[in-house]
Amino acid sequence: MFNQFYHNQYHMSTSLQKPFLNFLYTAHLKTYAGTDLDRKKTKCIKSKILGHQEYYYKEKEWEYFDSYSGHIFPPGKEVVFYKKQPFWTMSYQGQYINNKKVTAKEVYTFLREALRDNNKNNPFRGPKKYNNDNWQYIFKMKGNWKYFIGREEVFYKNKLVFFQDIIGSIIK
Numbered sequence: 001m002f003n004q005f006y007h008n009q010y011h012m013s014t015s016l017q018k019p020f021l022n023f024l025y026t027a028h029l030k031t032y033a034g035t036d037l038d039r040k041k042t043k044c045i046k047s048k049i050l051g052h053q054e055y056y057y058k059e060k061e062w063e064y065f066d067s068y069s070g071h072i073f074p075p076g077k078e079v080v081f082y083k084k085q086p087f088w089t090m091s092y093q094g095q096y097i098n099n100k101k102v103t104a105k106e107v108y109t110f111l112r113e114a115l116r117d118n119n120k121n122n123p124f125r126g127p128k129k130y131n132n133d134n135w136q137y138i139f140k141m142k143g144n145w146k147y148f149i150g151r152e153e154v155f156y157k158n159k160l161v162f163f164q165d166i167i168g169s170i171i172k
Contacts, residue, residue, distance in 0.1 A: 025123035027064035031055035033115035086171045094164030107162045110135045
């Protein structure tokens with residue numbers, strides 16, 4: 001009985017891979033990584049978790065929720081729901097490396113720019129590499145949409161100014 005349930009859940013999640021990836025790609029572009037206008041539309045007015053910044057986006061049967069706190073050590077978590085059930089999650093934790101060259105605001109502005117350069121096949125964070133003048137973003141991951149670990153880094157003039165460790169998986 002359990003094996004049949006697991007088999008059905010596995011095939012259901014696999015058949016949802018493409019719709020999920022398309023939704024996540026759009027959700028990221030409408031929330032934290034989005035333009036100022038998009039972020040304003042999807043930012044939650046009242047946070048469910050005290051002291052957190054939160055975003056919510058919905059499209060048909062899919063829902064996306066992102067919650068994070070802090071600017072120097074900013075932990076956060078994203079959850080995607082399908083038909084009101086938890087489907088996928090991603091957690092991230094890292095830090096802004098305080099220095100005299102760039103502010104946290106400048107780092108996060110560039111990070112959002114890099115995150116907007118993602119693609120529908122791998123929309124978990126930004127591209128493998130993204131450059132703009134003195135800025136560079138690098139994202140490395142092992143695994144796939146069902147389970148992965150990764151790390152993103154932001155460099156300014158070849159000096160590391162921000163990093164995050166990331167883990168994501170489907171929910172069963």
